[in-house]
Amino acid sequence: MECESNLFADNRMTLISIDQLHKVFRRGDEEIHAIRAMDLSIDPGEFIAITGTSGSGKSTLLYILGLLDKPSSGRYILQGSPVENLSDSERAHLRNKFMGFVFQSFHLLPRATALRNVMMPLVYAATYDTPIPEDEQRRRATEALTIVGLADRLNHRPNELSGGQRQRVAIARAIVNNPKLLFADEPTGNLDSKSGKEILALFERLNKEGVTIIMVSHDPSIAERAKRKLVLRDGELVEDSHAV
Amino acid sequence: MQFKEILRLSAESLLSQKLRTALTILGMVIGVGAIVLLVSLGQGAKNYVTSEFEGLGTNLIIVQPGKSDKKTHMGPPVGAAQRKMTTADVMAIEKRSLNLEAVSGLVLGTVSVRFEDALSNITVFGTNEQFPSILTVRVGQGDYFTREEDEYGRRVVVLGQNVVKELFGEADPIGQTVKLNESEFKIVGVLAPMGNKLGLDFDELGFIPTEAALQLFNDDKLFGIRAKASSRVSIDDAVAEITEILKERRDGEEDFTVMTQISMMASMNTILNMLTYVLGAIAAISMIVGGIGIMNIMWVTVVERTQEIGIRRAVGARRIDILKQLLAEAVALSVLGGLVGVGGAVVITYGLYISFPSFDMRAPIWIVIPAFLLACVVGVIFGVGPAWRASRIEILDALRYE
16 A cells, blocks of 8 residues: 555656566467567656557557556556556556546447446546545536537437547546546547547647646657657667657 | 446446347246246145145044055055954944044945936945044035934935935935935935035035945945044044054054044145155256356357456456446346246236135245245356456457457
8 A cells, every 4th residue: 555655645756667668478489579678757747659660569558557558577667656566456546546548449338428438437436435426427527528628418429429529538538537647549540630630639738737648659740749759669669859 | 336336337238238138037037937836836736735635624533454654644555454444443443432523434335326217326435423523524404314324224325416416406305215226225414515625526425324335335344444533632642542442453463554634634745845846946947047048148248348348447447346247237137037037926826826716826935035036146156257257358458359
């Protein structure tokens, strides 16, 4: 629980620090090194784009940072606490409280309305803290949907929404629990350029309000919009716009 | 995750596929319904036999020639006796016993009965005058024959309702003479309508004095002896008494069997209870089939909702939350099936009871509740596998699943 108390502390220390991180997949007899000996440190309030060709390991890195996947070796320190030895439940707690995720294919629940989709993280928040009353859940979900400009689409199901609107529902879901970190995996990949621009504008606004954003994109023009750009090739960090 | 939320998710999921849900619970409905129905049927049979036995009279003691295995109370094989049982035995019991209210010999036979041109075949009981109080035989018109008529073997007969109707129509039969086989008997009484008791239609019977019956059938031995203890508490003493008296008259040999109504009912109940349990156990198998149906659908559900599971885990659901959610769905299916099955079976058994009041097969509460609980347990047992599997899926594999 010590690590958690550190994570709850809101100080200006380095948000993320990784040290000699490796990720190895095994496909049959073949070993695939998705990430090799990577060192990286990220401060609060950054807006980072990770780019690289397909298979460069950028998504793998994002998922490890987002606690959706585990590294094969190396250290990952989140707000001063190592995460390697956290239990599955503790990792779920961190994802719920501190992180939001936006995926290329939106990953919304097809049967649920926009409002229900956005309320979902608040439902699971009850597991870790005192339950949030349903009225309050609705209020906060409505607020998040208002921020992304969908106040008039609360009761629409995903199949009644356009791609851009769906991605905005996904962003509302990602920010409804006031996360410190927002992870986005090719958030504009399935969108037309106009919708893509709107999503990026939304990210910039959230970043200004203090949310740290880490975004994967293979599209250089989109990556340019971020404050810091990381380029990966064959699992290695080959370019870091902040590097001294 | 809160219980309320789990319930909401289960309801949502089950309602989104109404036909599939209905078909899945159907297996459970049939399983639970079959258990309740078959056990109720067994109980109904038991209730029926018990009430029929009680309708025969109370504190009844049955003595049959021949020795049966002590363990059963169902009597010896007919005609296996070593020594005859005679009216002298009946007289000895009557004279010496202290715990009997009534005792009578019993002779059985089938005869033709004729009045003028009307002819019928009936079963005749040869008894003494005490018999009506032993087997609750009610005389509607006239009287049962007297002790004197019995002792002298007078040719008098008491006939059942239907026999009289067949021979005399609406005419008054009392005092008329009928021919049993070739012997003439005077009708002294007609039984009140009594109906069927344990497969014996009293309305189709005739009763004549023991001696007259022995002559009619050209026989000298009794089919058996029937007695009535003076009270419920004296039954055991009465049995001991009869046994002792008869043994004494047979040089100490016990070549007869004394049974009581209570012991016969007890063995009947044992058999019928066994039947009930066997029926219930067979039905329980169909419930397992219902459980397998639920498990099957839960596996399909897990595959279909792999991506949803990944999404839920990404936004903060723990493995246990996923497990709970899917287990709740399986249990909801079986509980729903259990409720419908039990409810349906109870309605059917009550409906049958209303239609056939003499056969009381109303579902007993001691099977309704366990059958329902068993359905819940089956839901947990068959739901836990798929739910466990769902909770073990890696998040990324789930998210990428198409």
